[in-house]
Amino acid sequence: MNTNPNLIKKIENGSQVGQRVSFLMDGEICWTSVGLQKWNGKYKVYIDEILESKMNSEEYQREEVINFDLLDNALEFIENNTHVKVFDLIPCKGQRIFNPDFD
Template sequence: MIQWIESGKQFGKIFSFEKDKKTIWSSVGIQKWQNVYKVYVDEIEEENMNAEKYLRDEIKRFNTLADALQYIDENTQINPLDLKPCKGQKVFNADFE
């Protein structure tokens, strides 16, 4: 995983979890882009998907892979080791900020 991220491959996952008796959908992705590590996180209640009313929609920049993975571990509902290589469609566009 580390070698692939270091080479610029995007890892991510789209998943759901329960919070306050509501289903929340989340996307989490990580990619090394122009010598920084970008982490994308969004969260949206299932009932608000059509209206695109996100609870959270952010891209964070980190100088080290360790810091980026720690952010995912401490600030999302997924273990960074559960992220998978993105084949075809990506979780986010690393060119946007």
């Protein structure tokens, strides 16, 4: 997997990176947020997915936090199990995607 060395450095320094995108799920627009942050020696990956029609009621299709010991495993998981590609991850400025204190 080809990753940006500057992105890896930011992750290793504890910065949160992520991306929010939409995609079609069974013909309906679905929004997903994917975040990654090194926190207390682990790499936390946050993923949520919500249909646009369910946003007002906040009924998520998927919402989870997964911990990894190795950054490569976290990046591979994002690449293979989300609608976000690793090369699309960017540092979060201002509002973060998730709070790493909570699981």
